[in-house]
Amino acid sequence: MTRRANLVQVCLDHTRIIQPAPDQTLIEAIADYVPAYTRMVEAIHAGQPLTVVVRHPTCAAWLRAAQDKYGPERIQVREVTCRGRLAELWDSTVVF
Numbered sequence: 001m002t003r004r005a006n007l008v009q010v011c012l013d014h015t016r017i018i019q020p021a022p023d024q025t026l027i028e029a030i031a032d033y034v035p036a037y038t039r040m041v042e043a044i045h046a047g048q049p050l051t052v053v054v055r056h057p058t059c060a061a062w063l064r065a066a067q068d069k070y071g072p073e074r075i076q077v078r079e080v081t082c083r084g085r086l087a088e089l090w091d092s093t094v095v096f
Helices: 030-046 057-070 082-089
Strands: 008-012 025-027 050-054 075-079
Touching: 008 030, 008 057, 025 030, 030 050, 030 057, 050 057, 057 075
Parallel strands: 008 050, 008 075, 025 050
Antiparallel strands: none
16 A cells, blocks of 8 residues: 555644635634544545644644654644744745
């Protein structure tokens, strides 16, 4: 079986600066966690990419643990910061 890199992108958006696209999964409350986790597992097994935007701090911690379970080649967790987002938008690695 060939492994696919970074099927699931988990964006920890504590500052609420990302506007999720309609095809992305948003977690704003603990009640959102189980459906989102189910969708993540289905995406991993189906070999489909998925982006999950997480705004709830407890759910963020739980999804970091999911990365430990499935591995960083299947789940990539990244912290979204204002500085980092601005660098992405400007296509730059240096932000003053």
